[in-house]
Amino acid sequence: MEFPNWILQRAHVSPDRTALSCGEEKWTFRELADEALDMAGKLRTAGLEEGTRVGLLLESGPEAVFLIHGALLAGLELVMLNSRLTEAELDYQVRDSEAACVIASDRLLEKAGPEALSAGRLAASEGATLDPAAVWPEDRTMTIMYTSGTTGFPKGVRQTAGNHFSSAVASVLNMGLSDDDVWLCAMPLFHISGFSILMRSLLYGMEVRLQTKFDEEAAAREIAEGTVTRISVVSATLARLLNRLEESGLRASGNFRTMLAGGGPVPVPYIRRAQALGIPILQTYGMTETSSQTATLSAEEAVRKAGSSGKPLFLNRIRIEGAEAPGEEGEILVSGPHVTPGYVGKFSDHPAQTDGWLHTGDIGRIDEEGFLYVLDRRSDLIVSGGENVYPAEVEQALVSHPSVLEAGVTGMPDDRWGEVPAAFIVVRTEVGEEELRDFCAERLASYKVPKAIIFTDDLPRNASNKLLRRELKKRLGNRN
Amino acid sequence: MEFPNWILQRAHVSPDRTALSCGEEKWTFRELADEALDMAGKLRTAGLEEGTRVGLLLESGPEAVFLIHGALLAGLELVMLNSRLTEAELDYQVRDSEAACVIASDRLLEKAGPEALSAGRLAASEGATLDPAAVWPEDRTMTIMYTSGTTGFPKGVRQTAGNHFSSAVASVLNMGLSDDDVWLCAMPLFHISGFSILMRSLLYGMEVRLQTKFDEEAAAREIAEGTVTRISVVSATLARLLNRLEESGLRASGNFRTMLAGGGPVPVPYIRRAQALGIPILQTYGMTETSSQTATLSAEEAVRKAGSSGKPLFLNRIRIEGAEAPGEEGEILVSGPHVTPGYVGKFSDHPAQTDGWLHTGDIGRIDEEGFLYVLDRRSDLIVSGGENVYPAEVEQALVSHPSVLEAGVTGMPDDRWGEVPAAFIVVRTEVGEEELRDFCAERLASYKVPKAIIFTDDLPRNASNKLLRRELKKRLGNRN
Numbered sequence: 001m002e003f004p005n006w007i008l009q010r011a012h013v014s015p016d017r018t019a020l021s022c023g024e025e026k027w028t029f030r031e032l033a034d035e036a037l038d039m040a041g042k043l044r045t046a047g048l049e050e051g052t053r054v055g056l057l058l059e060s061g062p063e064a065v066f067l068i069h070g071a072l073l074a075g076l077e078l079v080m081l082n083s084r085l086t087e088a089e090l091d092y093q094v095r096d097s098e099a100a101c102v103i104a105s106d107r108l109l110e111k112a113g114p115e116a117l118s119a120g121r122l123a124a125s126e127g128a129t130l131d132p133a134a135v136w137p138e139d140r141t142m143t144i145m146y147t148s149g150t151t152g153f154p155k156g157v158r159q160t161a162g163n164h165f166s167s168a169v170a171s172v173l174n175m176g177l178s179d180d181d182v183w184l185c186a187m188p189l190f191h192i193s194g195f196s197i198l199m200r201s202l203l204y205g206m207e208v209r210l211q212t213k214f215d216e217e218a219a220a221r222e223i224a225e226g227t228v229t230r231i232s233v234v235s236a237t238l239a240r241l242l243n244r245l246e247e248s249g250l251r252a253s254g255n256f257r258t259m260l261a262g263g264g265p266v267p268v269p270y271i272r273r274a275q276a277l278g279i280p281i282l283q284t285y286g287m288t289e290t291s292s293q294t295a296t297l298s299a300e301e302a303v304r305k306a307g308s309s310g311k312p313l314f315l316n317r318i319r320i321e322g323a324e325a326p327g328e329e330g331e332i333l334v335s336g337p338h339v340t341p342g343y344v345g346k347f348s349d350h351p352a353q354t355d356g357w358l359h360t361g362d363i364g365r366i367d368e369e370g371f372l373y374v375l376d377r378r379s380d381l382i383v384s385g386g387e388n389v390y391p392a393e394v395e396q397a398l399v400s401h402p403s404v405l406e407a408g409v410t411g412m413p414d415d416r417w418g419e420v421p422a423a424f425i426v427v428r429t430e431v432g433e434e435e436l437r438d439f440c441a442e443r444l445a446s447y448k449v450p451k452a453i454i455f456t457d458d459l460p461r462n463a464s465n466k467l468l469r470r471e472l473k474k475r476l477g478n479r480n
Numbered sequence: 481m482e483f484p485n486w487i488l489q490r491a492h493v494s495p496d497r498t499a500l501s502c503g504e505e506k507w508t509f510r511e512l513a514d515e516a517l518d519m520a521g522k523l524r525t526a527g528l529e530e531g532t533r534v535g536l537l538l539e540s541g542p543e544a545v546f547l548i549h550g551a552l553l554a555g556l557e558l559v560m561l562n563s564r565l566t567e568a569e570l571d572y573q574v575r576d577s578e579a580a581c582v583i584a585s586d587r588l589l590e591k592a593g594p595e596a597l598s599a600g601r602l603a604a605s606e607g608a609t610l611d612p613a614a615v616w617p618e619d620r621t622m623t624i625m626y627t628s629g630t631t632g633f634p635k636g637v638r639q640t641a642g643n644h645f646s647s648a649v650a651s652v653l654n655m656g657l658s659d660d661d662v663w664l665c666a667m668p669l670f671h672i673s674g675f676s677i678l679m680r681s682l683l684y685g686m687e688v689r690l691q692t693k694f695d696e697e698a699a700a701r702e703i704a705e706g707t708v709t710r711i712s713v714v715s716a717t718l719a720r721l722l723n724r725l726e727e728s729g730l731r732a733s734g735n736f737r738t739m740l741a742g743g744g745p746v747p748v749p750y751i752r753r754a755q756a757l758g759i760p761i762l763q764t765y766g767m768t769e770t771s772s773q774t775a776t777l778s779a780e781e782a783v784r785k786a787g788s789s790g791k792p793l794f795l796n797r798i799r800i801e802g803a804e805a806p807g808e809e810g811e812i813l814v815s816g817p818h819v820t821p822g823y824v825g826k827f828s829d830h831p832a833q834t835d836g837w838l839h840t841g842d843i844g845r846i847d848e849e850g851f852l853y854v855l856d857r858r859s860d861l862i863v864s865g866g867e868n869v870y871p872a873e874v875e876q877a878l879v880s881h882p883s884v885l886e887a888g889v890t891g892m893p894d895d896r897w898g899e900v901p902a903a904f905i906v907v908r909t910e911v912g913e914e915e916l917r918d919f920c921a922e923r924l925a926s927y928k929v930p931k932a933i934i935f936t937d938d939l940p941r942n943a944s945n946k947l948l949r950r951e952l953k954k955r956l957g958n959r960n
Contacts, residue, residue, distance in 0.1 A: 001481060001618070001642065001817045004797050012850055013654075013791050134797075138481070162481065169649050173684060174493075177656040203794065204653060311493050314683065317484050317614075337481045370492055 001138040003161060006202040007033050007069050008132065014205045018182075022062050022210040029205070032069065039070025041127030046117065048100065050075030050133075053144070055094050055102035057081040057112045058119065060189050061212045065198065067103065067119055068189065072142060073132040079144045079156070080190040083108055084387070084445040089154075093146050096345035097156050138162035144344055145192060147288040147388065154393075156344040157288045157352075159192070164199045166337035167291040170313035172204060174296055175230075175258055175282070182207040184228040186214040186237065187386070193232055193262055196292040220244040223279070226253030234263040234386030235270075235418040238281075242273050252278035258299070260284055263383045263418070264374070268306045275302075285309035285374055289340045289358055294318065295372045308371040312336075318372055321359070326368040329375060333357040380469040382411035382419050387447045389421050391469055394450060397443045398423055403431035408459045410472040412452060423450035424459060424472055454479070481618040483641060486682040487513050487549055488612065494685045498662075502542050502690040509685070512549065519550025521607030526597065528580065530555030530613075533624070535574050535582035537561040537592045538599065540669050541692045545678065547583065547599055548669065552622060553612040559624045559636070560670040563588055564867070564925040569634075573626050576825035577636050618642035624824055625672060627768040627868065634873075636824040637768045637832075639672070644679045646817035647771040650793035652684060654776055655710075655738055655762070662687040664708040666694040666717065667866070673712055673742055676772040700724040703759070706733030714743040714866030715750075715898040718761075722753050732758035738779070740764055743863045743898070744854070748786045755782075765789035765854055769820045769838055774798065775852045788851040792816075798852055801839070806848040809855060813837040860949040862891035862899050867927045869901050871949055874930060877923045878903055883911035888939045890952040892932060903930035904939060904952055934959070 003009075010019075011033035019032040027035065048054060054076045058064040071078050079097045081090055083105075090111065094102055104112035106120045140161045146154040183201065185208050187194035201208045209228050211218065214237050222228040224245070233241065238261055245251065259274065259281050266274075266283050274281045280299030286292045295318060297310030312318045316336035323330050335357045342352045352358060363376040382389040391409035398407035406426040411419035425436070433453045440449045460471035483489075490499075491513035499512040507515065528534060534556045538544035551558050559577045561570055563585075570591065574582055584592035586600045620641045626634040663681065665688050667674035681688045689708050691698065694717050702708040704725070713721065718741055725731065739754065739761045746754075746763050754761045760779030766772045775798060777790030792798045796816035803810050815837045822832045832838060843856040862869040871889035878887035886906040891899035905916070913933045920929045940951035 001646075003795065004792075004816075009794060009797075013794055166481075172652060172657065176658050177652065178658065179656060205794075312484075314489060314493055314685075315483065317489075336484075 001162065002135045003138070003165065005073070005132060005134055005136055006199075007036055007073055008134075010202050010205060017205055018207040019201060020062060020065055020208050020210060022212065025062065027062070032065070035066040036069035036073050037130065037132070038127060039066050039123070040073035040132060041130040042122055042125050043070055043074040043076065043127075044130050045125065045127045046122060048074060048076055051077070053077040053079055053097055053099045055079040055081050055090075055097070055099040055112075056190070057083055057090065057102055057104040057108045057116070058189065059083065059105040059107060059212065060194070060210065062210065063119065063123065064105070064189055065208075065210070067122075068198065074130065075133060077141045077144060080195060082146070082188070082190050082445070083111075084447060086443060086445055087111055087113065088443055089445060093154060093156065096154075097144055098345065136161045138165070139341070143195060145190070145195075145288045153346060155347040155350075157340050158342055158344060159288075159291050159340060163291040163338050163340060164196070165203065166315050167196060167293065168200045168203045170315040170336075170338065171200065171293055173314045177204055177206070178229070178257075180255065181230060181257070182209050182228045184209045184211065184219060184222060184231040186211040186219060187232050187234075191386075192286070192288050192292050193234075193386070197232065214240075216240040216244040220248060220250055223252050223256050224248075224250035226255030229255055229257045230260070232260045232262065234261070234383070235266065236385040236416060238266065238270060238274075242270065242277065245277050246273070250277075254278075258282050260293070260296075262286060262293075263386055265307045265309065266302075268303060271302045271306070283309060285372060287360065289352060289360070290316075290334055290336075291338050291340070294334050294336070294338065297371070301371070305371050308367075308373050310372065311370055312372075318366070319357075320364060320366055323366070327365055329363060329365045332360045332362045332364040332372070332374065334360060376470075380410060382409075382421050384411075384414070384419050384421065384447050385417040387445075389448050391421070394421055394423065394440070394444065394448055397440050398425065398436065398450075400443075401431065401436060401439050403427055403429045404436070406459050408467050408469060408472050409450065410469050410476060412476055414451070417447075420451040421448060422452040422454065422476055424454050424456050424475070426456060426459060481642065482615045483618070483645065485553070485612055485614055485616055486679075487516055487553055488614075490682050490685060497685055498687040499681060500542060500545055500688050500690060502692065505542065507542070512545070515546040516549035516553050517610065517612070518607060519546050519603070520553035520612060521610040522602055522605050523550055523554040523556065523607075524610050525605065525607045526602060528554060528556055531557070533557040533559055533577055533579045535559040535561050535570075535577070535579040535592075536670070537563055537570065537582055537584040537588045537596070538669065539563065539585040539587060539692065540674070540690065542690065543599065543603065544585070544669055545688075545690070546603075548675075548678065554610065555613060557621045557624060560675060562626070562668070562670050562925065563591075564927060566921075566923055566925055567591055567593065568923055569925060573634060573636065576634075577624055578825065616641045618645075619821070623675065625670070625675075625768045633826060635827040635830075637820050638822055638824060639768075639771050639820060643771040643818050643820060644676070645683065646795050647676060647773065648680045648683045650795040650816075650818065651680065651773055653794045657684055657686070658709070658737070660735065661710060661737070662689050662708045664689045664691065664699060664702060664711040666691040666699060667712050667714075671866075672766070672768050672772050673714075673866070677712065694720070696720040696724040700728060700730055703732050703736050704728075704730035706735030709735055709737045710740070712740045712742065714741070714863070715746065716865040716896060718746065718750060718754075722750065722757065725757050726753070730757075734758075738762050740773070740776075742766060742773075743866055745787045745789065746782075748783060751782045751786070763789060765852060767840065769832060769840070770796075770814055770816075771818050771820070774814050774816070774818065777851070781851070785851050788847075788853050790852065791850055792852075798846070799837075800844060800846055803845070807845055809843060809845045812840045812842045812844040812852070812854065814840060860890060862889075862901050864891075864894070864899050864901065864927050865897040867925075869928050871901070874901055874903065874920070874924065874928055877920050878905065878916065878930075880923075881911065881916060881919050883907055883909045884916070886939050888947050888949060888952050889930065890949050890956060892956055894931070897927075900931040901928060902932040902934065902956055904934050904936050904955070906936060906939060
């Protein structure tokens with residue numbers, strides 16, 4: 001299967017519809033395609049040939065969208081870099097992905113290193129006229145996004161045109177689509193949660209209402225006025241949005257259709273508050289390897305099936321490894337055209353699928369009605385304000401400090417971020433909490449730095465000496 | 481790409497939604513899957529193994545839907561037989577497709593020949609329990625539908641799972657989808673126009689409101705009451721529906737969303753009447769080889785672009801062979817995942833695509849805004865009440881009469897059917913009009929039998945002796 005070039009086809013099919021708006025500015029699909037074509041020519045003139053991998057370190061905004069679409073038109077593979085990473089973390093991803101260069105927003109240029117291209121300077125340069133490919137093959141790698149794994153080494157996940165297409169189509173078959181749909185995007189574009197909104201916009205012919213950073217006051221107002229009809233949130237932004245709506249005495253317009261909530265089950269009290277405000281919440285389960293949602297719980301089932309992530313989307317299948325009857329626990333396996341074909345760099349030899357199934361590393365069960373419950377995120381994943389924090393990666397940073405003998409990291413509840421990392425430390429020589437935090441901050445994005453450091457004599461381990469992170473969570477509970 | 485089994489997946493994902501209703505009866509997707517599973521077991525017990533080709537000659541109704549879905553679950557290839565064909569025409573299609581057997585509704589059993597299986601007897605038989613395939617490959621042949629060609633020999637068009645899927649997805653990306661959508665199906669299920677509604681139902685999780693035959697009174701009432709939101713029509717049914725709505729003083733409910741009009745441009749007066757009744761008409765261009773729509777004109781452009789079939793759907797591309805500038809005429813070529821991979825039987829060696837493009841045989845042009853105008857249907861196709869009539873096929877029947885020397889067939893305007901065939905005849909020996917009509921009726925479905933027979937001394941031919949059917953149309957005009 002191959003697709004007509006999504007950007008040109010959308011501009012051809014519905015040129016005058018609004019594609020993008022941000023603040024007071026807006027662009028039609030024709031205008032967006034023109035901006036992207038212009039940018040594609042500049043990328044080519046800058047020496048970036050079709051198939052080249054390029055790192056993008058961008059602040060969210062219309063210019064980022066032009067650059068992303070331009071790079072897609074130029075046939076590049078986009079390594080989407082998280083702007084919250086440290087220089088060392090970025091450097092690892094750029095080297096691992098063998099990106100030919102990094103293009104960075106001017107405010108992030110320093111972080112991107114001395115060889116990075118300035119996005120501003122690129123936009124101001126002279127570009128050639130480029131004749132973009134008329135068709136995109138299904139297996140074209142469009143994006144590479146890094147996700148940490150159990151080893152502590154981030155893995156570069158390939159996302160193809162077929163992955164993004166299948167994800168968007170499965171979503172529309174679940175949620176529907178109307179001519180007047182507008183999706184509020186306050187999620188980072190370097191995450192699949194934000195990037196997938198850009199893809200849906202192209203495929204659906206739908207307006208993206210872009211916030212450069214999450215602004216709950218504006219979001220609440222737009223939901224109440226019906227100027228947006230869809231929104232994606234994580235628990236931290238959900239809480240802020242509900243608070244703001246309640247404080248302002250606002251409720252959702254009848255035009256507002258769905259709120260897609262990622263990053264773990266939403267507590268029932270939040271669901272009831274959302275319902276009281278007229279907001280249908282769809283809870284989802286997904287990951288970078290599935291190019292966004294793989295299962296979604298419908299708003300009608302949100303209370304009856306509280307804690308569940310719902311059912312697979314139409315194009316996907318989900319099963320529990322080894323489960324012979326409903327309700328049995330095991331690793332969650334996912335199959336479908338939205339699943340990545342594999343990784344780049346260090347993990348390019350590690351198959352992403354076994355017999356067509358992605359082994360997520362997450363533990364779950366499926367009840368007799370087919371609803372998925374995620375019991376334990378892979379590697380005891382900590383989701384903090386929508387960002388994934390992998391304990392193994394934080395532990396590795398900690399044990400590289402000369403005074404640290406052993407480290408064990410787990411998630412700690414936090415009112416603002418949902419969860420934050422907490423570290424248990426066995427020391428070799430005496431060291432202060434602040435020194436360890438500073439040490440981590442040099443190596444890890446700030447959201448990964450432990451917010452609590454607990455010194456202890458030993459870490460809980462099983463017979464084969466494997467760290468029991470669930471026991472850490474219990475110890476944490478006992479302390480509070 | 482492969483799909484989860486559409487029937488089982490839909491029953492899994494939304495078991496309690498209404499899948500099908502007919503009169504007072506209705507079935508959920510769970511119930512429909514159960515009926516289909518039951519039927520699949522009976523088909524297997526009747527000796528029909530996976531991959532077997534089977535002819536279906538069915539009256540429209542819930543039982544036909546159960547049998548179609550059951551045959552899909554049993555992994556059969558469905559040769560969808562037009563119930564208006566003569567025994568000789570049916571026999572040709574059954575032999576050409578090498579169908580292992582024909583299953584016929586009881587009222588059509590005689591026509592289907594002595595070896596046909598009775599659908600009623602099959603439904604009443606005992607069946608085994610069948611464990612259907614969990615996945616359907618993209619290239620699985622689901623259906624075979626016959627379409628006549630320039631030679632007069634009908635060609636069996638293969639339609640794969642990928643074709644039906646792409647068609648339904650491209651349509652939803654154009655028309656949108658709501659939870660409360662209900663599609664009124666009064667089109668024959670053996671045509672792609674009706675069959676594609678069943679596929680959309682499975683993929684969208686949408687109710688099909690089935691009419692066993694077109695009932696304009698009921699259709700008008702449902703459109704006015706908003707109990708249906710979508711409908712497919714051809715010009716003949718459109719005219720009857722508009723008349724009925726106007727006579728009853730009804731107008732479309734605000735819930736009613738789109739009327740999909742196939743079989744050639746809708747005259748502007750009809751569009752204005754529909755608009756006055758609150759009905760948005762989407763005119764489409766499509767064919768059996770493209771598994772339904774390939775281009776669609778939006779309701780907003782219906783008057784400004786009168787006569788156009790609109791723009792390609794998102795997954796498709798359309799171009800005019802040889803055209804170097806907008807507006808130039810030529811053969812219409814179509815590319816996309818909805819295009820058949822090829823034919824069966826006699827035409828299995830004839831490639832359906834050349835370098836990925838289907839040569840439709842239709843002549844058209846594309847204006848500077850990208851709107852397609854179909855100027856001349858392939859082989860001077862006559863569309864009569866939604867059925868395609870190929871002049872070559874009718875001419876071939878006529879010249880097989882011993883008294884007929886030459887025959888030329890063209891379309892003649894008709895208030896009820898849009899067009900009907902008219903034949904010009906050069907005789908060898910004297911013969912009556914009635915005798916020729918009876919002779920045709922034995923060989924051709926009734927809608928193909930010429931409604932007017934005009935005796936003449938010669939037929940208009942060009943230098944290379946090719947019949948000029950357009951000249952026949954002029955002669956017809958001069959007579960009136």
